[in-house]
Amino acid sequence: MQDDEIVFCHQLGRAMPWFGMDIGGTLTKLVYFEPKDITPDEQDCEAGILRNIRRYLTKNSAYGKTGHRDTHLQMDNVEIRKRRGSLHFIRFQTTDMGNFLSLAKQKGMAELVTTVCATGGGAFKFEKDFRDQVNMKLAKFDELDTLIKGILFADMHNVTECYYYENAREIIKTEKRAFNFSQPFPFILVNVGSGVSILAVYGPDNYKRISGTSLGGGTFLGLCCLLTGCTTFEEAIQLATKGDNRKVDKLVKDIYGGDYNRFGLTGDLVASSFGQMHINDKRSSVSREDLANATLVTITNNIGSIARMCALNEKIDKVVFVGNFLRVNPISMKLLAYAMEFWSNGTMKGLFLEHEGYFGALGCLLQFNGELAAALNESLDHSPPPNTTPQQCVAEPSKETASSADKPNDSTTR
Numbered sequence: 001m002q003d004d005e006i007v008f009c010h011q012l013g014r015a016m017p018w019f020g021m022d023i024g025g026t027l028t029k030l031v032y033f034e035p036k037d038i039t040p041d042e043q044d045c046e047a048g049i050l051r052n053i054r055r056y057l058t059k060n061s062a063y064g065k066t067g068h069r070d071t072h073l074q075m076d077n078v079e080i081r082k083r084r085g086s087l088h089f090i091r092f093q094t095t096d097m098g099n100f101l102s103l104a105k106q107k108g109m110a111e112l113v114t115t116v117c118a119t120g121g122g123a124f125k126f127e128k129d130f131r132d133q134v135n136m137k138l139a140k141f142d143e144l145d146t147l148i149k150g151i152l153f154a155d156m157h158n159v160t161e162c163y164y165y166e167n168a169r170e171i172i173k174t175e176k177r178a179f180n181f182s183q184p185f186p187f188i189l190v191n192v193g194s195g196v197s198i199l200a201v202y203g204p205d206n207y208k209r210i211s212g213t214s215l216g217g218g219t220f221l222g223l224c225c226l227l228t229g230c231t232t233f234e235e236a237i238q239l240a241t242k243g244d245n246r247k248v249d250k251l252v253k254d255i256y257g258g259d260y261n262r263f264g265l266t267g268d269l270v271a272s273s274f275g276q277m278h279i280n281d282k283r284s285s286v287s288r289e290d291l292a293n294a295t296l297v298t299i300t301n302n303i304g305s306i307a308r309m310c311a312l313n314e315k316i317d318k319v320v321f322v323g324n325f326l327r328v329n330p331i332s333m334k335l336l337a338y339a340m341e342f343w344s345n346g347t348m349k350g351l352f353l354e355h356e357g358y359f360g361a362l363g364c365l366l367q368f369n370g371e372l373a374a375a376l377n378e379s380l381d382h383s384p385p386p387n388t389t390p391q392q393c394v395a396e397p398s399k400e401t402a403s404s405a406d407k408p409n410d411s412t413t414r
């Protein structure tokens with residue numbers, strides 16, 4: 001092999017495979033960039049192992065017991081650092097990490113001595129397992145930094161990424177509509193994962209974490225499993241779709257006999273979540289579906305209420321909800337859209353994004369560049385930077401942000 005070929009192959013090896021991984025409290029999200037502009041020379045250089053991994057990921061949509069590729073979210077013809085290709089979105093249960101590592105080992109990853117960009121709590125928790133079992137180093141990035149980078153990138157490359165619910169006050173009739181998010185700042189960002197983080201975002205590298213709550217997607221799923229005996233998120237959502245929270249909750253009209261007019265509380269408003277369940281007769285007449293629906297409504301309303309207070313406090317009118325709690329969950333999205341609109345008298349807007357829970361992993365993938373060594377973060381630990389409170393962390397401007405490095409490109413798939 002000629003010298004220049006060796007350099008070329010070295011660069012290719014460094015650049016591929018391109019993964020971003022978000023190892024969350026419940027789900028691990030993997031975003032994989034599949035280059036589609038591979039030249040015959042590159043094909044000659046590409047190691048068999050890499051080729052096999054690429055084929056395995058892109059030719060299947062189910063992996064092991066809990067792995068899924070969300071094919072409907074695939075983004076084609078995307079340019080990342082002068083390479084053109086497709087972005088694939090894959091998730092599996094974080095409890096399956098052992099199986100994932102075994103599979104990675106079986107596919108030969110341990111022989112590649114690769115570095116993978118990772119974020120989420122699991123990037124810390126599983127770092128040693130990655131090193132010991134598959135010889136992989138994790139370049140760790142902060143989950144809130146990458147979340148914002150991922151959102152900005154996805155919105156720039158997909159005109160229908162952001163949407164809202166038109167006529168949100170009429171929950172039954174309300175319809176999904178595209179929202180122009182090209183001037184995003186400032187916005188409140190509510191990430192509903194296992195727990196909930198709430199950020200005020202003022203610019204690509206300027207945000208603060210203003211609040212959070214432990215009553216999040218993990219709470220919904222956990223309580224639903226306890227109350228109904230269901231075992232999966234999909235089952236919990238299906239049950240909730242057929243249930244009626246009004247048989248479980250105590251409404252304003254159950255207390256007032258009608259509206260509480262003085263403060264604008266209509267009779268149908270939930271006064272007390274699960275407030276009827278101390279009554280024997282009521283308890284024996286509710287169904288699993290009602291309990292699932294009431295659990296979903298309780299968690300969603302609480303998140304909506306905290307998000308609205310945060311938006312009021314920060315004087316921001318756009319509230320963007322993300323996280324996998326919203327996956328296949330229009331009930332919650334419509335409720336959140338309603339809550340933002342109704343309680344603000346139409347001055348606030350709830351917004352949603354198609355790639356829901358993948359932004360951390362996507363933002364992480366975008367961090368992959370020639371300076372990985374710098375990110376092999378001896379420097380990134382769990383402590384806040386000096387002179388900040390634990391809730392407040394304004395991100396340092398990075399060399400390569402979604403807004404500067406990956407400009408929107410008209411020819412990408414929308």
Ligand SMILES: Nc1ncnc2c1ncn2[C@@H]1O[C@H](COP(=O)(O)OP(=O)(O)O)[C@@H](O)[C@H]1O
Pocket residue numbers: 023024025026027028120192193194195216217218219220221233234323324325326327357
């Ligand atoms: N297939 C699934 N399995 C488990 N939880 C799911 C699934 N799909 C959606 N969810 C919901 O998404 C939440 C996790 O959201 P996610 O944004 O991935 O957070 P995390 O990073 O904490 O794992 C779960 O708590 C649950 O409410």
Ligand SMILES: CC(C)(COP(=O)(O)O)[C@@H](O)C(=O)NCCC(=O)O
Pocket residue numbers: 024025026120121191192193194195196197211212213214
């Ligand atoms: C600790 C977390 C950032 C982890 O993120 P997750 O895996 O839940 O997406 C999040 O669960 C959270 O912000 N919890 C709420 C903590 C609180 O403010 O009460």
